[in-house]
Amino acid sequence: MTRRNFLALSALASLAAGCGGGGGSDSKAALVKGVVYDSLQADLPIEGATVTIGGVSAVTTDRAQASATKQVGSFIINGAPLGATTVTVTVTGKPPQTIAFQPSITSGTNPDLALYLNIGQVRGRVLDEAGLPVKSAFVVVNTNQGSISGFSNTDGSFLIDLVPEGTSEISAGAGSKIVTKNVTIGFGINEIGDLQLQPDPNPNPPAPLKTISGKLTSALDSSPIAGAPVFLLREGIQLETLNTDATGDYYFIVPAGSYSLQVLPSGYIPETKPATLVNPNNPLTVNFSLTPR
Known part of the structure; x- marks a missing residue:
């Protein structure tokens, strides 16, 4: 992606804010619910998978156990550790996959998680020229199947979900400063480190792409x-x-x-x-x- 084309995409930053998260401090147990899907099987829910967050585990619902209030592939974990941001999913006969999520676990009932196996995630951080975190920077991953975008959090971190395997180009931008990097994506979390913004020599972009x-x-x-x-x-x-x-x-x-x-x-x-x-x-x-x- 050229710098001019990226800046066209980063126009979205004026329309949305980045998301954040944090841990809680009271003594209420953390309750986490969600569903596990298989991205290689048209996002079908996965039965009998073991879901583990910080040593606390549950098994996803199979079809024999499912009901109107208990979806196939769903799980409930009570007592998940506060501040956790990753979950490990194990399917019988296959290597475990670790999946990141945000915001981090807090006390009480947390937002439901949708966990997709057999697809990539891109995690990193956006920094300015001085090495300081950049909040609400626009981040886009360009793949041969399209573009997936998001925003950096208060600490500059970002997490882009549902990224297909293969070579991709990731770009981050804020104002007229951007950075672009080529990455190879595999299943699970792909840590790409820091993306440090630099001044753009062509700050007048064409109209943004809209899908x-x-x-x-x-x-x-x-x-x-x-x-x-x-x-x-x-x-x-x-x-x-x-x-x-x-x-x-x-x-x-x-x-x-x-x-x-x-x-x-x-x-x-x-x-x-x-x-x-x-x-x-x-x-x-x-x-x-x-x-x-």
């Missing part, structure tokens, strides 16, 4: 709805969030896959729509015409 985009308007008068949250979800799990711009427009840069879009504008009835992106080279448009409350 899923659309507009929010009022059904009353077709006026644009600005500043409305738009949530990108996969299997009910929130992947990214941003707000519509002044003209009611939004866009995401994601690889091919089945997603859903949920909009929650103030003063309007919320709405959710499916968004199946077959080919990132053929962008998908999903518009919303929302009814005032």
Whole structure:
């Protein structure tokens, strides 16, 4: 990716914020629930896998145990260690795979985890020229199947999920400073270390690439709805969030896959729509015409 093209993608940074996490301090046990999926088998849930967080384990639900409230491939761990950010999943007859997640485990009930085996994750840190962490830097991994993006946390760290195996290019940027690095991705966590930003010699980028985009308007008068949250979800799990711009427009840069879009504008009835992106080279448009409350 050229520096100019990367800066086009990093325009998303003005629309969304990075996510963070931290440990808790009270004595309540940490409860963690989730589902394990196999990325090589069309994301089917995996039965009978052992899920371990910091020495505390559970086995995923098989079909004989499943019920309306207990999904195949699901697990519950009570007493997970506070501050944990990785989980190890073991399937009989196969090597264990370690998967990273964020935010870190806190006391009480934690957000549900969607754990995908047999696919890569990219973990690293974005630094400025002085070596200091950069918050909310835009990070994108370009693969032969499309682009996956995210943002750095307060400490400069980032975690990009669902990255296919093979050679990829990762870029990070903030303002007019960027850095690009080629990496080889394998299953599980791929630690790429620090990405240190440098001034960009071509700070005027072309228009950004948009793989899923659309507009929010009022059904009353077709006026644009600005500043409305738009949530990108996969299997009910929130992947990214941003707000519509002044003209009611939004866009995401994601690889091919089945997603859903949920909009929650103030003063309007919320709405959710499916968004199946077959080919990132053929962008998908999903518009919303929302009814005032």
